[in-house]
Amino acid sequence: MAQDRAREKQGLPDPATNYSDWYVDAILRSEMADYSPVRGCMVIRPYGFALWENMQAALDARIKATGHKNAYFPLFIPEELLKREAEHVKGFAPEVALVTRAGQEDLEEPLVVRPTSEAIIGTMYAKWIQSWRDLPLLINQWANVVRWEKRTALFLRTTEFLWQEGHTAHRTQEEAHEEVLRILDLYRDFVETELAVPVIPGIKSAEEKFAGAEATYSIEALMGDGRALQAGTSHDLGQHFARVFDITFQDLDGERRHVWQTSWGVTTRLIGAIVMVHGDRKGLRLPPRVAPVQAVVVPIWRTEEELELVRDAVQRIQRELTSVARLEVDWSEQRPGWKFNEWEMRGVPVRLEVGPRDVREGRATVVRQDTRTDPSGPIKEQVPFDALGRRLPALLDEIQAAMYQRALAFREARTHRVDTIEEFTSTLAADRGFLLAPWCGDAACERRLKDETGATMRCLPLDAPPEAGRCLVCGKPSSARAVFARAY
Amino acid sequence: MAQDRAREKQGLPDPATNYSDWYVDAILRSEMADYSPVRGCMVIRPYGFALWENMQAALDARIKATGHKNAYFPLFIPEELLKREAEHVKGFAPEVALVTRAGQEDLEEPLVVRPTSEAIIGTMYAKWIQSWRDLPLLINQWANVVRWEKRTALFLRTTEFLWQEGHTAHRTQEEAHEEVLRILDLYRDFVETELAVPVIPGIKSAEEKFAGAEATYSIEALMGDGRALQAGTSHDLGQHFARVFDITFQDLDGERRHVWQTSWGVTTRLIGAIVMVHGDRKGLRLPPRVAPVQAVVVPIWRTEEELELVRDAVQRIQRELTSVARLEVDWSEQRPGWKFNEWEMRGVPVRLEVGPRDVREGRATVVRQDTRTDPSGPIKEQVPFDALGRRLPALLDEIQAAMYQRALAFREARTHRVDTIEEFTSTLAADRGFLLAPWCGDAACERRLKDETGATMRCLPLDAPPEAGRCLVCGKPSSARAVFARAY
Numbered sequence: 001m002a003q004d005r006a007r008e009k010q011g012l013p014d015p016a017t018n019y020s021d022w023y024v025d026a027i028l029r030s031e032m033a034d035y036s037p038v039r040g041c042m043v044i045r046p047y048g049f050a051l052w053e054n055m056q057a058a059l060d061a062r063i064k065a066t067g068h069k070n071a072y073f074p075l076f077i078p079e080e081l082l083k084r085e086a087e088h089v090k091g092f093a094p095e096v097a098l099v100t101r102a103g104q105e106d107l108e109e110p111l112v113v114r115p116t117s118e119a120i121i122g123t124m125y126a127k128w129i130q131s132w133r134d135l136p137l138l139i140n141q142w143a144n145v146v147r148w149e150k151r152t153a154l155f156l157r158t159t160e161f162l163w164q165e166g167h168t169a170h171r172t173q174e175e176a177h178e179e180v181l182r183i184l185d186l187y188r189d190f191v192e193t194e195l196a197v198p199v200i201p202g203i204k205s206a207e208e209k210f211a212g213a214e215a216t217y218s219i220e221a222l223m224g225d226g227r228a229l230q231a232g233t234s235h236d237l238g239q240h241f242a243r244v245f246d247i248t249f250q251d252l253d254g255e256r257r258h259v260w261q262t263s264w265g266v267t268t269r270l271i272g273a274i275v276m277v278h279g280d281r282k283g284l285r286l287p288p289r290v291a292p293v294q295a296v297v298v299p300i301w302r303t304e305e306e307l308e309l310v311r312d313a314v315q316r317i318q319r320e321l322t323s324v325a326r327l328e329v330d331w332s333e334q335r336p337g338w339k340f341n342e343w344e345m346r347g348v349p350v351r352l353e354v355g356p357r358d359v360r361e362g363r364a365t366v367v368r369q370d371t372r373t374d375p376s377g378p379i380k381e382q383v384p385f386d387a388l389g390r391r392l393p394a395l396l397d398e399i400q401a402a403m404y405q406r407a408l409a410f411r412e413a414r415t416h417r418v419d420t421i422e423e424f425t426s427t428l429a430a431d432r433g434f435l436l437a438p439w440c441g442d443a444a445c446e447r448r449l450k451d452e453t454g455a456t457m458r459c460l461p462l463d464a465p466p467e468a469g470r471c472l473v474c475g476k477p478s479s480a481r482a483v484f485a486r487a488y
Numbered sequence: 489m490a491q492d493r494a495r496e497k498q499g500l501p502d503p504a505t506n507y508s509d510w511y512v513d514a515i516l517r518s519e520m521a522d523y524s525p526v527r528g529c530m531v532i533r534p535y536g537f538a539l540w541e542n543m544q545a546a547l548d549a550r551i552k553a554t555g556h557k558n559a560y561f562p563l564f565i566p567e568e569l570l571k572r573e574a575e576h577v578k579g580f581a582p583e584v585a586l587v588t589r590a591g592q593e594d595l596e597e598p599l600v601v602r603p604t605s606e607a608i609i610g611t612m613y614a615k616w617i618q619s620w621r622d623l624p625l626l627i628n629q630w631a632n633v634v635r636w637e638k639r640t641a642l643f644l645r646t647t648e649f650l651w652q653e654g655h656t657a658h659r660t661q662e663e664a665h666e667e668v669l670r671i672l673d674l675y676r677d678f679v680e681t682e683l684a685v686p687v688i689p690g691i692k693s694a695e696e697k698f699a700g701a702e703a704t705y706s707i708e709a710l711m712g713d714g715r716a717l718q719a720g721t722s723h724d725l726g727q728h729f730a731r732v733f734d735i736t737f738q739d740l741d742g743e744r745r746h747v748w749q750t751s752w753g754v755t756t757r758l759i760g761a762i763v764m765v766h767g768d769r770k771g772l773r774l775p776p777r778v779a780p781v782q783a784v785v786v787p788i789w790r791t792e793e794e795l796e797l798v799r800d801a802v803q804r805i806q807r808e809l810t811s812v813a814r815l816e817v818d819w820s821e822q823r824p825g826w827k828f829n830e831w832e833m834r835g836v837p838v839r840l841e842v843g844p845r846d847v848r849e850g851r852a853t854v855v856r857q858d859t860r861t862d863p864s865g866p867i868k869e870q871v872p873f874d875a876l877g878r879r880l881p882a883l884l885d886e887i888q889a890a891m892y893q894r895a896l897a898f899r900e901a902r903t904h905r906v907d908t909i910e911e912f913t914s915t916l917a918a919d920r921g922f923l924l925a926p927w928c929g930d931a932a933c934e935r936r937l938k939d940e941t942g943a944t945m946r947c948l949p950l951d952a953p954p955e956a957g958r959c960l961v962c963g964k965p966s967s968a969r970a971v972f973a974r975a976y
Contacts, residue, residue, distance in 0.1 A: 037569065037611055038562045038599065046557035046627060053558065069534035070541065074526045075601075075632055075648050076585075081525065094592055097564075099601065102585035103636035111526065113563075113587065113601070123525055139534060144563055144632065148591035160563050 012345075015281055019225040026275055027154050030284050030346045040152035040159030044268070047346065050292035052162065052268060056142065058194045058290065059164065059266065062186050068138040068166060073120050075144075076111035081119040084244040088118065091211020095148040097159075113146040118212060118237070118263055121167045122245035129259060131250045132171050136179070137259075140166040155272035156229070156488050163267035169247060169259040173238075176260035180236045183264045184217045184462075187232040195270065196287040196403040197221050197277045198411055199231055200434070200483060202459025207443050210263075214238030220458045220483060222411045223276035226432025228458050228485035231273055234264035272488075277407050280373045284347025287403055288396035295321070295392060296343045297329040297364075300336045300355035313359040317352070317388060324393050344372065349399050350392065364388060370399045370406070417481070421452070421472055424484070428453055434485050438469035438478035445473035449484065458483040500833075503769055507713040514763055515642050518772050518834045528640035528647030532756070535834065538780035540650065540756060544630065546682045546778065547652065547754065550674050556626040556654060561608050563632075564599040569607040572732040576606065579699020583636040585647075601634040606700060606725070606751055609655045610733035617747060619738045620659050624667070625747075628654040643760035644717070644976050651755035657735060657747040661726070664748035668724045671752045672705045672950075675720040683758065684775040684891040685709050685765050686899055687719055688922070688971060690947025695931050698751075702726030708946040708971060710899045711764035714920025716946050716973035719761055722752040760976075765895050768861045772835025775891055776884035783809070783880060784831045785817040785852075788824050788843035801847045805840070805876060812881050832860065837887050838880065852876060858887045858894070905969065909940070909960055912972070916941055922973050926957035926966035933961035937972065946971040 012029070015022035027033050032048030044052065060070075076099065083089045092115045099111040114120065121139070129137060142164045149157050166183060170176040184201050191197050199219035209216035213235040221231045241247070242258035251257050278285040288294050299314045301307040314329060321327050328348070330339050336353075343351060353365040363384045372378040383391045414433030418424045424435055435455065439445060446457050449472075464480040471478045500517070503510035515521050520536030532540065548558075564587060571577045580603045587599040602608065609627070617625060630652045637645050654671060658664040672689050679685050687707035697704035701723040709719045729735070730746035739745050766773040776782050787802045789795040802817060809815050816836070818827050824841075831839060841853040851872045860866040871879045902921030906912045912923055923943065927933060934945050937960075952968040959966045 034612065034615070036562045036608065037566060038564045038608070041562035041564060043562065043612055044560040046559045049559045050557065052560075069538065071534045071537045072532040072540075072650065074524045074529035074531065075634065076526045076529060078525060097587045097590035097599075099585045100588045101598070103638070104582055110589070111585075120524065120526070124522065124531055127522070146563065150591070162560065 012281060012283060015224065015279070022279075022281070023272075023275060024154060026279050026283050026345075032271070032275075032284070033154055035154075038159070040149060042154055042158050044162075047292060048271060051271060051274075051286065051290055054290040054292065055194065055270065056164075059190050060142075062190055063140050063164070063166065066138075066182065066186060068140045068168075071139050071141055072143070073117050073124065073141060075114055077114050077117075077120045079110045079112050081123060082112050084119065085212045085241055087240070088212030092116070092147075097146050097148055114143070115145055115147045116263075116265075117141065117143070117145075117165055117167065118241050119245075122241045122247060122261075125167075125169055125259070126245050126247045129169060129247055129249050132252055135169060135171045135249060135259065136175060137169040138166075139168065140164055153272075153488075155275070156269050158268075161268050163265050165263060165265040168262045169242070170261070171249070171251065171259070173260050176238075176262050177236055179262045180215075180217055180234045180264070181462075183262070184219065184232075184234040187234065187264075187266060188219050190266075191219060191221070191231055191270070191273075192404065194287065194289045195274055195277075196289075196400055196407060197231065197273055198404065198408040200459060200461050202461040202464070202483065204233075204459055205441075205443070205446055205457045205482075207446055208457060210235045212237065212240050213263075214240065217462075218459055220434075220485075221273050221277065222414060222434055222485070223273065223488065224279065224410075225276070226414055226486075228434065228483075228487040229269070229273050229276070230458070230487065231270060232264070232266040235262060237261040237263060278403055279347070282341075282372060283345035285370055285403070286347040286349060288349045288400045291347065291349055292326065293328045293343075293346070293348045294325040294396055295327050295350040295352055296348045297327065297352045297354060298336055298339050298343070299329070299331065300353060306356040309356055309359050310354055313385065314354050317354065317364065317385060320389050321392060324389055325396065344369065350395060352388075358382075362386075366391070366395065368395070368399060370403050419469070419472060421449075424449070424455070424472060425453055428455055428486065432486055434458070434483050436481040437472050437484055438467070438480075439482045439484075440471035440474055440476040440478050442471070442474065442476070445471055448473055453486075455484045455486050458485050458487065500769060500771060503712065503767070510767075510769070511760075511763060512642060514767050514771050514833075520759070520763075520772070521642055523642075526647070528637060530642055530646050532650075535780060536759060539759060539762075539774065539778055542778040542780065543682065543758065544652075547678050548630075550678055551628050551652070551654065554626075554670065554674060556628045556656075559627050559629055560631070561605050561612065561629060563602055565602050565605075565608045567598045567600050569611060570600050572607065573700045573729055575728070576700030580604070580635075585634050585636055602631070603633055603635045604751075604753075605629065605631070605633075605653055605655065606729050607733075610729045610735060610749075613655075613657055613747070614733050614735045617657060617735055617737050620740055623657060623659045623737060623747065624663060625657045626654075627656065628652055641760075641976075643763070644757050646756075649756050651753045653751060653753040656750045657730070658749070659737070659739065659747070661748045664726075664750050665724055667750045668703075668705055668722045668752070669950075671750070672707065672720075672722040675707050675722065675752075675754060678754075679707060679709070679719055679758070679761075680892065682775065682777045683762055683765075684777075684888055684895060685719065685761055686892065686896040688947060688949050690949040690952070690971065692721075692947055693929075693931065693934055693945040693970075695934055696945060698723045700725065700728050701751075702728065705950075706947055708922075708973075709761055709765065710902060710922055710973070711761065711976065712767065712898075713764070714902055714974075716922065716971075716975040717757070717761050717764070718946070718975065719758060720752070720754040723750060725749040725751060766891055767835070770829075770860060771833035773858055773891070774835040774837060776837045776888045779835065779837055780814065781816045781831075781834070781836045782813040782884055783815050783838040783840055784836045785815065785840045785842060786824055786827050786831070787817070787819065788841060794844040797844055797847050798842055801873065802842050805842065805852065805873060808877050809880060812877055813884065832857065838883060840876075846870075850874075854879070854883065856883070856887060858891050907957070907960060909937075912937070912943070912960060913941055916943055916974065920974055922946070922971050924969040925960050925972055926955070926968075927970045928959035928962055928964040928966050930959070930962065930964070933959055936961055941974075943972045943974050946973050946975065
């Protein structure tokens, strides 16, 4: 850490000119995560994990409030099970890790380290579901999964990552479809409300859907460099897995039918989204609702006498504020300016400065970190000590709302309507961002755009207004605009 | 589930005559867990997982309150890292699972699926720890681990299991030792207070200690069949891992020194302990503090008129009690007697019966499930509706306390002082239980006892009074009595 501390004094790379170095340094130097000696696997350090725990708590509450229950299924999946659904295995086979040896013996059948759990959960559902009375079956699991990615990046794409995966089974197609959209909206609400990241909910193209799904829905976010990030997916599995795993139930009329299934997940890559949507050249800026530390108190003193004065006041503040906010007090030996930088790097939403003058005037200087790089300088206010207990929670709410609005304004400024391939290409080159383009729905046109520009179809927004037009690639009729972008 | 339901009507095997079948059935039929198609791996079903979540919350709060922070380290450990500590690899090599192929290529170096994380965490600590200012480093992780066991049993010994593993680094040996004992006491408090399972904290023999530790401490519990279960361990690692992973720090005097480490864990096997300590012939009996459902309301009616009367009263009860207890109301179509059995099987601590007569008299019939197999029959009380909000939480506390006392009385009745091998053998044959025996401390004597009787040294209790005696095997002087038992 001494090493890291020395580096911190140097400041981060400029995100305007070197976004990817800035991203990595913002994560490493805030001690959110670190590289491990295992290829493509990262360590989530306590500061990053505390953020994840807050995210988990907020999402888990929503998942439970909608009637889902948590469970835990095995890490290992017999290779044969994964192979049963043809599209599923085609999608995942290239990136699985295989256990071939265990207990000092070669295994007869290799075990796949789960890349996702449809196959193992489908096997159990076939056993548990007998009658319409057992439906809907609404289960979620928080787990680690492994996908052997060729290129990896902290949080965004790691060999092992953490996620939740919901797996539900329903009596009718309509119920399953409602579930898919209910969860998509639950994800939208979670990401927008808790992470202050605006997203576009929509349906993926056939090219981009989950291997084994009938249809995939996603929420798409725009990062600070104008690239898109898929922030969560909700899959309508139809009866694909029900048929291969023979998941049937006796229906109300006595007939045996296959269930209709859904699956859905969000992952630790959302932490990458938080970094890229809110971070600035000084480091992270964490949304108050999930920030591990919501406010840091930096006591300021020079003499022993001043220290005594400040210590009493800070201890009183700490006692009063501990119940209203996640608070940290930095009594370390460093200079105040050094501490300011440190906590800015870590993205703590509010800084409270308490110096001798503040104490004599009975107030703290409160600095809003979301405004720290505004051209006019950060918004500061003097808050009387006895008003802090009311002011701080309100201020955290204001910051959360402002961060969302700022991200939304950024996204809107970088969302462009384009009608021709030339416009598409030049806009992408100049500004990246979300491109709303008329598209006929054909995979060939989608592939050509991808090959020529590197941009992929992100989704057809659920609320896209009908708009008769011509596909920007082939000129055939199109009925709405899809969202395209270069993506992580 | 229809199948399971049909089975439930049959009742469980008698634990007095067929303990292991009773154990398995009590788990399967309460839907706590199920077998999976993967050798030795189980599925933790929603009811079992809700119990685990409550246990996690209670333990996690204690871990954080003592200054530890959660983090997450990779699932995979390069084989070479595991091999560095000689005893560690000797202990774990026979039971590791190896990933040898990934991303459709053979790996140059196999990856071990973590059986425990000292090696990977040690590697990171060497990077993070530079100065005495970085110490103590107090980190915990909740994770899945894999040990390829030859014989497996639901919860008690599964190929994959869930646990928490704490890993700490300290400046001095004394501090590390204090940490080991602090955690041992934290575990004791957690298991006794939350799970109502009395335990004996003590130190393991050299034979039984963790592979790579200087010393291992454990808490030992006695199961309903008189066999012991190790319920948690806390290891003093000395400088074993610090030396091989080169974890050093600059000390106060400027010298570089190796850190002193500890590690400690409890696992999902604690769920097995809950089943075996508290369960009876009717099924589980879950301790109120961690029970997923603390009270079940069973409405009783025959006519439509009665249903209406009962429904109103039950809905009122539900509204009032939801904030004071984890409540379930069983409106299913089954007969009341069937519901009683079902919820007894699931071990819900309190049953509230509400029938037409109860409603007319303005009270519920409250049945304490911990007393359900008492010779004098279960303790029931009539509680006026408006007193339930106060009475129910108090009753849950009484049940929790009574369950602990019952388990303690059972353990004391089956704890025996023995002084000779003959006594040892005959007591074990007649009663199993904990045997307190004078032992010289020699591994040879310990091994002979194990070979001849199947009993192992569980621990030397921390509070064992000094008692000059003669080792029951070799007759050499002994200074205290150790605990022996047949163990899971």
